[in-house]
Amino acid sequence: KPRLYSGMQPSADSLQIGNYIGALLNWKALQQTHDAYFSIVDLHALTVAQDPAALRENTRRTAAQYIASGIDPSASTLYVQSHVDAHAQLAWVLNTITGFGEASRMTQFKDKSAKQGSDGTTVGLFAYPILMAADILLYDTVVVPVGEDQRQHVELTRDIAARFNSRFGDTFVIPEADIVKETAKIFDLQNPLSKMSKSAESHAGVIWLLDEPAVTAKKIMRAVTDADGGVVFDRENKPGVANLLTIYSTMAGRSIQSLEDEYAGRGYGDLKKGLAEVVTGTFGPIRARVLELLGDPAELDRLLADNADRAAGVANATLARAFDRVGLLPRA
């Protein structure tokens, strides 16, 4: 089976619906046909200030949300990034072959650092995509299923891998991003021109996996639409409605056309009511399962430890290969 790798940051106490639609749903489907590795990238989360106790807890919560959403920890390898030493170690080597200018061109870094000012912006934030490259390359990954915002980071990973291979000899597999066009970018319900994000300033337009159903329904009913009134998919002129239709269509497994037909001549209120039912119907059971898993943290931690052992087996072999190629003296 081809190797697959992806991950998410445990940077909030719940994932948001963009993570679910843009990533988790694809992971769940692809784990059937791939040898899949899914990490909770806690080292990446450290690139912005975290409360230590919250980070620990959010790491467990993220693992529980992967499992509750359908990632099977016996078929796939689901682990915590910091539990496998090789990630930080390979990242260091890759830092030394990445150009300063090259890393400076990452748009996510430019956006985040602009918001935080030069003292708030850490060297870790700058090196973030290079750690991500290490994640991917350690597993001889072929496929990287992500949302649109990670495309540039996967491109950088390819460039770094190719450079390493040409300088030191064939070492890394060159991976490819797998981005599903229709769902690659879910937008904020209050601002349908900007990406929904765990780190959004206002949470009014963010749907959290673990929100109470009533809260989710209320946010959907208040979603920004337009004055036109027609339930038609038109990304350009009706971004709010197009976003709701995208979410509805993926969550319900129905075509946009069938939704346009069903809601033709009816108001946005009906569309939103229908969507709220579908979302809470899906997230309700996931939420219940998450709470159940979190009820036995020792069991969850044990499972993560087993999976980390499995991951380390693969990662350490690649790391040894890379260390050898660049000329680090092996420890006797």
Ligand code: TYM
């Ligand atoms: P993160 O934690 O920001 O997001 C996790 C995944 O969710 C996708 N995503 C979205 N998709 C559609 N619409 C949205 N509004 C939306 N918001 C987030 C992201 O594209 C991503 O697939 N750097 C990564 C984590 C990472 C990683 C890796 C991914 C670290 N190492 C190796 C792949 C392979 C990140 O911060 O994702």
